[in-house]
Amino acid sequence: MYDVIIVGGGIIGCALARELSRYNVRLALLEKEVEVGFGTSKTNSGIIHAGHHSPPGTLKGQFEWSGNQLWGDLAKELKFGFKHIGELLIAQKREDLQYLENLKKQGDSRGVTGLEMWGPKRIQKEEPNLSHTILKALHAPTAAVINPYEACFGLIECAKQNGLELFCDHPVQSIKRERDNFSIATPRGSFRARIILNAAGLFADHVAAMVGAKTFSISPRKGEEYLLDRRLQGIVTHLIFPTPTATSKGVLIIPTVDGPTMVGPTAEDIDDREDLSTSYSGAADVFAAVRKTCPAISERDTITEFAGLRAVSESNDFIIKRSPVKNFYNIAGIQSPGLTAAPVIATYVINMLRDNDLSLVKKQTWKADIDGPPRFAAMSPKDRKAAIHKDSAFGQIVCRCELVTEAEVLYAIKHGARTLDGVKFRVRAGMGRCQGGFCTTRLMDLLAQADEIPLSEITKRGKGSEICIQRHDIIPKKDDR
Amino acid sequence: MKNQMRKNYSVIVVGGGPAGLAAALGARQAGAERILIIDREVETGGILNQCIHSGFGLHYFKEELTGPEYAERFNQQVRSDKITILTDSYVLNITPDLKIEVISKKHGYLNLRAKAVVLAMGCRERTRGAIRTPGFRPSGVMTAGLAQKMVNMKGVLPGQRVAILGSGDIGMIMARRLILEGCQVVGVFELHPFSSGLTRNKVQCLDDFDIPLHLSTTVAFIHGRKRVERLTLAPVTTDYKPDLKQSWDIQCDTLLFSIGLIPENELSARLRIKMDPATGGPQVSSTMETSLPGVFACGNVLHVHDIVDFVSEESHRAGRYAAELALGMRRPGDNITLYPGENIASCTPHSLSSDREQTIYLRVKQPVKDATLKIGNRYEQKFRTLVPSEMVKLSLPPKVLNHFFGEQLRIEVSSEEGAQ
Incomplete structure (x- = not known):
């Protein structure tokens, strides 16, 4: 019998696990894949957003900046790569300039530090390989890059050393309400828990439906990414964002934390929650978009490509709340800036649990850091x-x-x-x-x-x-x- | 951990494959004393060790050997020449003043010095990412060379029903190898309208085993979420774009890529050696010396060869010149610049000296019949056919070269009609 079972070992499940491992609760995490982080998190772009992107009045807007500020310490404690490389959001058309101004205001009012508008001269000086047609760029020095899967591994290792029981390769098949508790069936045994945190990502609505707590639905939005040869390392030194469209932040140039440059993602609404295929059209779209911002990048430099699926809810915002079923919580629809927000989402959920009669007593021996892998x-x-x-x-x-x-x-x-x-x-x-x-x-x-x-x-x-x-x-x- | 390694060498050869072994022997023959071969594998011989088929040595030894046999001839000579070999060791860095950082499990961290260095790191295979084949990313997709290592070195098979994209030599050899192991090979698919490998491999590995070769065809989609289940194949138009309207599917559980080789020049790049974009290897002089004095290059790290015999010949020469430099001898500087003209994809070396016979290796861009190879306006040679997959070796005597002293010499191939 567990006090809390987390369903799903993506970045959200892992962050929840570490945060809850601070307290005297019997805690388990069930993950359907063989290792944590192997779903959406593995294919995430790895960007810790600067804090100014998400609109106010949304959970996204509430968590982006506060989440941003936690990652530096997390990376130190959990020994994963973290680089504060900053971001440039560029405008190539006159009509985009207003968007940049608005975004700057939004960030300034939220307290995002260091936002600065750059003209062509400054852009050419800092990023000489970018297109010369860029009119202005909004520089956000608070943006950073990490490897999302490394963060998952670090979070879960820390949680494990503080008492989390991790069960990989344990897909949840059904959940039954038994008096005040839940019984969760997997092909490799069943588990009982008082509280369930549903962090099942693309399948969160399916898991919620198992107990009649489905108040939302998830649809996958595919993104293809193309990783370039190390030869192109340093072609840009900041994250490069175009002015976004209605559905997506657009095709980015990402100097990954390990050095190689990555370009993508696309944004395509699909039905199949396991369709991780890449396509001719995806590659064509990505490189056509990238050539506009950085003409020196060519598809010939690709060393590998992959696709990931964002878990999009119909509200387009995070869903983090008690469900109609007592002690069953949904943490769903966590798309961008979900990675950035993950550590704050975890504390937010814990406050929610505390408000709902879970007595949380801090452990005396909780260890915040891990030894971390040698590099x-x-x-x-x-x-x-x-x-x-x-x-x-x-x-x-x-x-x-x-x-x-x-x-x-x-x-x-x-x-x-x-x-x-x-x-x-x-x-x-x-x-x-x-x-x-x-x-x-x-x-x-x-x-x-x-x-x-x-x-x-x-x-x-x-x-x-x-x-x-x-x-x-x-x-x-x-x-x- | 005892460190009994000597620190200073006349010639250090990076890589103990066919190129490195021949270079070391060349260096010994030219009189160098302290020679060291550094190899990252547990034994020298390089990729030859996994090439258990025959067909090696026809030029160099005038007899047909398997890969391991060919390697062993060199290994034996290296042993009897008392050349030091450091296996299971990895060169981390070479500095422009020829200090070499090496690590190994046995010897730990070594800082070595050389008077001359020969780069002989070989090449690697192009992968799926290089051509961005769409589809899922299941297991069962790998390069032909990796499959060869699994089958011949590890005793396991990559799968049961195999398709091969690219008609490179390794792909065709693996097609036959897998048939002999009891697998089914559903076909070899080649983007170009001509085979990318040697004609003899097409005949002996595909035709003799009734394996179909589909030219001007590519894999347009890989199906299967965990393991390869099916491929969508499509003919390509003249600009190599897939024509998806005419696509068809084929069932298989494995897809091997044999779509070309890339010289492994990570160390050379860090040394800021001048490279040739056409070969992917360093630019070298007639003595096989790169733009960095004292650093030589040979074999597949210089340009990808089709047959190992040419690698041995070229590398032996590179080793000799490296030894000469280490011994304080200097050849006269090159006085002819060589550059590729009409229908020449690449040629090596990049400059020549008119004082001695010079060997040139070159490749054509497009297949041609009844071709005339012209060097400058003085020298002509006729060929019945020239194809990109078969490298041409030319020897030019001083009496020809003397005419071109100080010139930029252009090599070109012309023909009455194209082969296709």
């Missing part, structure tokens, strides 16, 4: 020497494109990586320009050794995505010679 690529030569001296596995490069050592891969496996994607998103092995061509078999060997399983049981991201088969698995063709 050989980021070490100084001196630190590298010391690391190799202490553990010779740091002397073994596994992924040459991103300079990842065996020691880091083993650390990732020890801390929960069960799949190739799990390793890749924790340590970057396989994320570089060869896209795993050289390191895949090495990573498979390490995973197989750690779990004492044959290579054929190793998956890309869970059952059904095995990488290889054994020779004896071949079913001979009847008409074989």
Whole structure:
């Protein structure tokens, strides 16, 4: 019997888990994928928004700036990459200038610091590779970049060390009300809880419907992103936003926290909640838009592409409230700036729980920070020497494109990586320009050794995505010679 | 962790594949004493170790060998020449004054110095991302070389029903290899109107096994959320755009990419060596020296070869010149600049010296029949066919070269009619 069960291990579920782990409650998180952060969060652009974008009078507007200010400390405590690179929202048409002015006012009135309007000269000085047709840009120095999946891994590790019980590969199949409690069924056992926090992302309406708490519906909005070769690292140094359209912030140029530049996303409303496919038209749209702002970027520089799905509610705002069913809370429709808002959403939800008769007593031993994974690529030569001296596995490069050592891969496996994607998103092995061509078999060997399983049981991201088969698995063709 | 490594070398070779091994032997033959080969794998030989098919050595040894056999000939010579090999080691950085930072599990962190460095890091495969194939991102999508490593080194298979995009040599060789393992190969699909690999591989690997080669065709969509389930294929128009109206689907669980190779020049790029955009490798002089004095390049890191025999020849030469420099000898500077003209995709080296015989490797852009290869206005050679997938090797004697002293020499190919 748990006091609280969180359904969904995306950025929201993970932030809730860490925040709740401060208190003396018996806490569990159920995630349908094999690892946390493997849904929408994995494909998020990784932007901590500056604070001025979202309109007032919405939860988005309420949380964007307050969320922004929490990420720097979170990154320090949870040892994930965080860079305050700032943002430029550019106007290329006269009619866009008013939008910039309005946005500046909106930000200033909210207390967003450092907002500044730049003219062409300043823009050319700071970002010489941007189009020369840009009339003005609104500079917001508070914008930052992170890796959303690293944040998930850090949050969940911290929550685990403070008592969270994590159950991955546990999709929720049904929820029953049993007197004052809930019984949650999964293919791998059932769980009982007093309180359920529904953070099931794209499937939050489905989960809510299981207890008759569906007061909203979610529709997926697809975004395709294109990651460029490290050769183009530094082509822009700020996040570059065009003036947005009605449905989307537009196609951005994102200097990711690891260095490589990424362009995207598209915004396309679709029906299928698992359609993560990329398309010819997506690529064409992204690069056509990017060429307008930064002509030097070409589709030829792509090393990989992917798609993600935003969980959009019909209100277009976050849904964070008690449901008609007592002790069942929906935290849904968390689209942009959901990542930015996540840590504030977590405290907001906890205040809501407190107001609703959950007695929350702080633990005496709560530990805010984690040791965090080692990062050989980021070490100084001196630190590298010391690391190799202490553990010779740091002397073994596994992924040459991103300079990842065996020691880091083993650390990732020890801390929960069960799949190739799990390793890749924790340590970057396989994320570089060869896209795993050289390191895949090495990573498979390490995973197989750690779990004492044959290579054929190793998956890309869970059952059904095995990488290889054994020779004896071949079913001979009847008409074989 | 004991550090018994010597610190100073005459020649350090980065990479112990066919290029690195031959370069080290060349350096020894030219008289260099302290030679070191650094390789990131557990044994030298490079990609040859996973190329268990035959067809290697026909030019260099005048006999047909498998990849591992070909590598072993060089390994043996390297051993008997007492050349030091550092395997399972990774070069982190090379500085312009030829200090080399290396890490390895066994030796820890090493700072080495060399009088000459030979870059022989080879190449890597182009991936799905490079051509932005639309669709899902399931498992079962990988490069042909990775599949080759799985099958030949790890004893597992990438899947059961396999499609191959790109008719590069590795793709065609893997088509045959997977048939021999009992897999089904549903077809090889090639964007270009001609095969991207050697003719002999098309005949021996596809035709002999009734594997269809679909030219001017591409994969327009990858279906399957966890594992590849199906592909949408489409013919391409003359500007290589897929014609989706004429597309069709094919069932398979695996898609291999064999769509070209890229020289691995990350170290060279950090050294700010001048590169040739046509080859993706450094620009080199007739002594295989890059724009950075003392740094030489050879093999697939310089330009992608089709056959290893040419790699060995070229690299042996690079090793010799590296040794000469380490020993304090200097060849006269080059006096002819070479540049590609009509229907030449690339040519290496980038400059020549008229004092000795020069070897030039080049590739055409488009296939041609009854071609005339012209060098300047003095030298002509006829070819029945020239195709982009087969590199041309030319040797020019000093008596030809002397005519071009101080000139910008243009190589071009002309023909009465195109091959297609």
